[in-house]
Amino acid sequence: QVQLVESGGGLVQPGGSLRLSCTASGSPLGYHAIGWFRQAPGKGREGVSCINSSDGSTYYADSVKGRFTISRDSAKNTVYLQMHSLKPEDTAVYYCASDPDLYCSSSHTDADFTSWGQGTQVTVSS
16 A cells, blocks of 8 residues: 655745645555645645546646646656645645545545545645
8 A cells, every 4th residue: 555745835925835745655656646635724625636647637626726736756756736826725734645546537535545645734824
């Protein structure tokens, strides 16, 4: 089973940028769909973005489309989430998740993913 570790979170001012990393061990990420989710205090887990293993296709939630970019570096066994134009409402714990059999799309949910990281905090505040 793959083990996932997120990093790159922190405190950033509105309008700023951060790049989150999701590094895997135990299995090549190139064979997994990788999703990014986030959970703000008092709210449910929200799907943010996902990248598929078979064709590299990507999905973005409407709330982040045009601001966030997901990408994969197979050599480093890492998936990135580049976040620009951050807003206070982006504040949340961000998680990456993987599944070897999923083809993610707008209909995927957190229940579709089998492996999860521990999360990294992103705080957008002035």
